[in-house]
Amino acid sequence: MAGTTHLSEGVSEPLSTKARMRKTIIRLAKRRQKPGSGSGKAFLRERTTLIRYPDLSQPFQNIDWAVVGAVATRLYMPERLTQDMDVLVLTADSPTARRQLRAAGFQHVGELSIGGSQWRSPDGFNIDLLECDAEWCRGALQEAAHNRDAHGLPILPLPYLVLMKFEASRAQDIADITRMLGQAGEADLDAVRALFDRYLLYEKDDLESLISLGQLEMQSED
Numbered sequence: 001m002a003g004t005t006h007l008s009e010g011v012s013e014p015l016s017t018k019a020r021m022r023k024t025i026i027r028l029a030k031r032r033q034k035p036g037s038g039s040g041k042a043f044l045r046e047r048t049t050l051i052r053y054p055d056l057s058q059p060f061q062n063i064d065w066a067v068v069g070a071v072a073t074r075l076y077m078p079e080r081l082t083q084d085m086d087v088l089v090l091t092a093d094s095p096t097a098r099r100q101l102r103a104a105g106f107q108h109v110g111e112l113s114i115g116g117s118q119w120r121s122p123d124g125f126n127i128d129l130l131e132c133d134a135e136w137c138r139g140a141l142q143e144a145a146h147n148r149d150a151h152g153l154p155i156l157p158l159p160y161l162v163l164m165k166f167e168a169s170r171a172q173d174i175a176d177i178t179r180m181l182g183q184a185g186e187a188d189l190d191a192v193r194a195l196f197d198r199y200l201l202y203e204k205d206d207l208e209s210l211i212s213l214g215q216l217e218m219q220s221e222d
Helices: 017-032 069-073 091-103 137-144 158-168 171-182 186-199 201-217
Strands: 004-008 011-014 065-068 084-090 107-111 116-120 126-132
Touching: 017 158, 017 171, 017 201, 065 069, 065 137, 069 084, 069 171, 084 091, 084 137, 091 107, 091 116, 091 126, 158 171, 158 186, 158 201, 171 201, 186 201
Parallel strands: 084 126
Antiparallel strands: 004 011, 065 084, 107 116, 116 126
16 A cells, blocks of 8 residues: 655645655664764765766857755765766757757757656767746746855755655655765755745655764764
């Protein structure tokens, strides 16, 4: 029988596959995780930009855009090396972004099942162009213009990145959320909670579990 999540007293709806997976991961982690991790705190707090990704200022000129995915997480946790770069734009701006990518010499590789398209830069980097029409997207992309990494890339602010990864709820997304939130300050955590209050109110228990797991990783082992 499918699990259920309660929306209000006396009202429930079946849990999605993603939600069931997320809750399973959280349950297993809470059962097994102990204070500390295999990595030292100095490493966990380290922020690097070892890989220089393509300059997208030309293909995305006059468009609000932000880096998301693994490349974005390096602003909030230790860098995960990847050859793929995920970029978020408004759905309405996608035709312009595609046209300008072609004009800049990017090769169209294919379409994404989640909405968007795959591209390859002239120097061989893979670019996933993700499309967003959610209510929060426009404001988040505008904020990203003022939230840049050491190479000048506009990075999706932490609360929205957590929201995106929470909605995706793949195993790597859950791991990233846990590690990012475990190192976040109270002001950032309050901003994440406020965003969930607005868009994912009934997922707050899972959010708090992920915060607790992340903070547990940052504690010293006995």
